[in-house]
Amino acid sequence: MLDPNSLAQLNQLKTDIIESKDQGEGEVRGSQRRFGFVKLDDGRDVFLAPDDMQRVFPGDRVKITVHTDDKGKFKAELEKLLKSPLDTFTGRYVIRGQGHFVEPDLPRFNKLLFIPPSQRKKAAEGDLLHCKVSRHPFRDGKSQVNVLARIGSLNEPGVEARYTQYKFNLPREWPKGTETLNDQRADKRDDLRATPFVTIDSAETRDIDDALWAEANEQGWRLQVAVADPGAYILPGSALDKAAAARGTSVYLPGKTQVMFPEAITKDLCSLLPEQDRAALVCTMQVSEHGEISQVSFCEALIRSHAKLSYNGVQAQLNGDETLEHPQLKTLEAVSKALNSYRTEHALIMPEQADFRYELDDAGQIAAITKVLRNDAHRLVEECMLAANRSVAEWFADGPAIFSSHAGLREDRLANVRAVMAEALPELQDCDISTLDGYRQLINATSTSSSNLPLRSIFARMLQPGELSLEAKPHFGLGLERYSTFTSPLRKYNDLIAQRCIRAKLDNTQASLPSSDALQALQDTLRNARQASRNMERWLHYQFLAKQPKDQVYQGHIAHLNGGGFTVELDDTGINGFVEARSIPEKLSFDANSLRLFNDKRLFQLETPVTVKVAELDPFAGKLLFNVVEDEATTPSDPAEAATNTKESS
Structure with missing residues (x-):
């Protein structure tokens, strides 16, 4: 039996041995093969051998001992x-011999x-399948899962829609029970039912958020944008409000819309349907002939849409192809052109993005994909919405309120x-x-x-993502000092928050804003919804x-x-599909500054037109x-210069 002194020496020896080890904590990263890595908190990437990779999942947080081999490379033990975030997931049922398994639909997860x-x-x-981890493999490399649901x-x-709902954890049910929905602000509304508002949307739209009206006057035009007011019916903290916050936005999956509010609200009670009295928040603006906005005011109102118009129908009337049934459309067109002219000179116009319509057959399978061409009717509505949202941001300038901001170029890409700029814009x-100001220039x-x-395409790939904020910050993408949105409250929860901020200011009370954690959760929810929509598409x-x-x-680009x-x-x-550089016969060099792949014969860069065919297609693996x-890639005008740029950027 050891005496106390010997025992103390032994314990100290153990402590010294532990302290002499190179240990650290980090996150497991998977690879396309059986091995992986541990990204340590100190920034090091440590190799994780296949046998050890069998004991963990990508995303696990672990403590490791770092060993260095005779070549100076790190290896993890x-x-x-410490933590395993993987709980539920989706995947595909596979059978290997006598074994039954699920192949998880997770990035860099190949077990x-x-x-x-x-x-x-x-x-x-x-x-x-929708599955849940029931046994983690850390102890012996053996994992097990339970099947929660067979999706189909x-x-x-x-x-496709059901799988997307499960994969991205989109809420599939509404709170049990019913809420009595009444206009809590009925006695505070101005009666604007005589104002001939019209709505302009796609012909199929039923969740109608906004209506427009404009008239000419001596100073230019008086423009009014009426926006549906669900916040008058749905109180903060109610069951429906919490459900809407959890959804964050309506997710438009082809063949199935995951709505933020029940359809009885979005397509009936609060939708600005024609010839129906509806609660609205109305933004009134004076627009000069140069597109400057002044005399902004907001009010709660009762309105009545006088017509539901489609983009194509409005365009036909503006072109003179159909009888001009609503003369104010010409007025709205003039207003929108003035607003666009002002933004062109004083802010930034974002490049237009192509949109596509998906037609499904009776089995829910894709039948056709049609490119939707934007016309002046789309631009008319867009300018009026931007004007109202710009106006509310200025109205909110001193806060408190919710804003949409965009911080411009990523800091890690400024050097690129x-x-x-040194090459093309000296x-x-x-x-x-x-x-x-510098970004606008x-x-x-x-x-x-x-x-x-x-x-512009190069710089667009180097931008930070936009974010929500509780203070006014610049929106670089739009070239504006500040920006907020309130014009889509039936489908965007942050717009509902903005409407509540408008109401609080009208009442001269303090707006109830989300905490920083709740705001981050909302942004994560919105990001997840976008990913779900892209996954389905x-x-x-x-x-x-x-x-x-x-x-x-x-044909593509x-x-x-x-x-x-x-x-x-x-x-x-x-x-969208990927062309691997190794599939091109001649070796290509990459310029990380100008985003070009090239050699002395070929140049591939953004917007280059190319003709392609499918080489490999795996829907489940994405x-x-x-x-x-x-x-149709071009020959570099100066291959030597391109090579120099590549060396400098590597």
């Missing part, structure tokens, strides 16, 4: 599982997880942008592009530059391509580039590879 016989829910091979097989009608070398200069680089894209002849060729290749967007359908079959 797992010590402790199968065992499903015990009692947990298989009568699913068949190939079925799509790939050929079942509507499975400046390198491009006259702006002294411009501070981290400021709103930069973007405006792209339209007059003689450079053969697609400058991608699924339908792959269905569409799978139905086409295998040797079909497609380059939308993104990196060192591994480039993404091509098909012009007629908006489908993988679509193209091969270039007849590229």
